[in-house]
Amino acid sequence: MLARHATRTSRVFRKTRQPHLGLLLSLPSRRNLVSLDIFKDGFLDLAIALPIPTSWPTYSTTIVLCTVLSRLALTVPFSIWAKRRQWRAEEQVLPILKSERPTVAKRVLQDMQKEKVRGTKEELRKMHGTRTKEILTARRKELFAEHRCLPGVTMAIPPLTQLPVFVGCSVVLSRLAQYPTPFDSESFLTLSTLAHPDPTATLPIALGFITLANVESSRWFMTEQQRDRQLEVQKWKDERVARGETVLEPQKIIKTALRLVSVGRIIVATMVPGCVVLYWVTSATIGLVQTWILDYWELRRKRRLAMSSSSPGLAPSPPPPSRPAPVPRKK
Numbered sequence: 001m002l003a004r005h006a007t008r009t010s011r012v013f014r015k016t017r018q019p020h021l022g023l024l025l026s027l028p029s030r031r032n033l034v035s036l037d038i039f040k041d042g043f044l045d046l047a048i049a050l051p052i053p054t055s056w057p058t059y060s061t062t063i064v065l066c067t068v069l070s071r072l073a074l075t076v077p078f079s080i081w082a083k084r085r086q087w088r089a090e091e092q093v094l095p096i097l098k099s100e101r102p103t104v105a106k107r108v109l110q111d112m113q114k115e116k117v118r119g120t121k122e123e124l125r126k127m128h129g130t131r132t133k134e135i136l137t138a139r140r141k142e143l144f145a146e147h148r149c150l151p152g153v154t155m156a157i158p159p160l161t162q163l164p165v166f167v168g169c170s171v172v173l174s175r176l177a178q179y180p181t182p183f184d185s186e187s188f189l190t191l192s193t194l195a196h197p198d199p200t201a202t203l204p205i206a207l208g209f210i211t212l213a214n215v216e217s218s219r220w221f222m223t224e225q226q227r228d229r230q231l232e233v234q235k236w237k238d239e240r241v242a243r244g245e246t247v248l249e250p251q252k253i254i255k256t257a258l259r260l261v262s263v264g265r266i267i268v269a270t271m272v273p274g275c276v277v278l279y280w281v282t283s284a285t286i287g288l289v290q291t292w293i294l295d296y297w298e299l300r301r302k303r304r305l306a307m308s309s310s311s312p313g314l315a316p317s318p319p320p321p322s323r324p325a326p327v328p329r330k331k
Helices: 004-051 056-075 076-115 121-146 151-176 203-219 226-242 250-269 274-310
Strands: none
Touching: 004 151, 004 203, 056 076, 056 151, 056 274, 076 121, 076 151, 076 274, 151 274, 203 250, 203 274, 250 274
16 A cells, blocks of 8 residues: 555656656757857858958858958967967976986986995896986976976867867858758859758868878978987887887877878768858868968977077187296396
8 A cells, every 4th residue: 555655656746847857958958059049140140241242152251251260369379379388398398307317317326326226237227217217207297387388288278279169160050051041042162052062072172181281281391400300210219119119109190090080071071061161171271371380480490499509609719828928048
């Protein structure tokens, strides 16, 4: 009897709570729809309000202008900020570590001698290198925090500021391309309409090549010292591989992944509406130009540093030694 009463009360509780639960679950989706409608209506109003020439496609021009302005306002400043932090680490932190390395190695050797550490020559060398590396790693973290140039923050902030804008604009444009839409009456380049995918796949292929160029452009702006250093590092890695050691190359792994992303973007871009592809191509083009400018800026800085280090200021020449006065001979 108690079980029957409990079952009845639980049914009543479910019936009374179910409408409120459904209302709560539907609130986030309604809020998302409302926010997307605000952005959609705002984009359409902006496209109509802009003084765009009648011979230009209205919505395509608005997409390009909004992409350029959003990248200049939200992406470029953070990229410059990250580049300056990287330069601060290279110009202030790394020279300090380089100057402290011999002192740390000498102190570690003295500590090992005081502790009377025993072992073979190879074991002692390995222990000395491990202890020195631990001290220098802790010192490097301390200097990075002191000079406000932690590498993790420097690398994470630019993509974290760009990703929400990229995803948000892609979602808004894809919603604008849903029927009924004014995008259905406008064409641009190889796009028959902005609401349908590119039938020739020209813009998706261009997107893939632009992304790949952004990955490979780091080799185009390298000094002679960097090229020589890269050859030396590659020779050292080949020697370790020849000895049977495992060498991990994170840069090559990242570049290979980015090359695969370039191919994947072509496949995805052939299935999304033309307005989204146009936004992606414009954003990738601006990113490529931004990378070129920053790399050229970096190249000029390194050449200036190399010239200043190879030709330091001329020190004043010491005065010529004076000849001693002749001693008169005694007659």
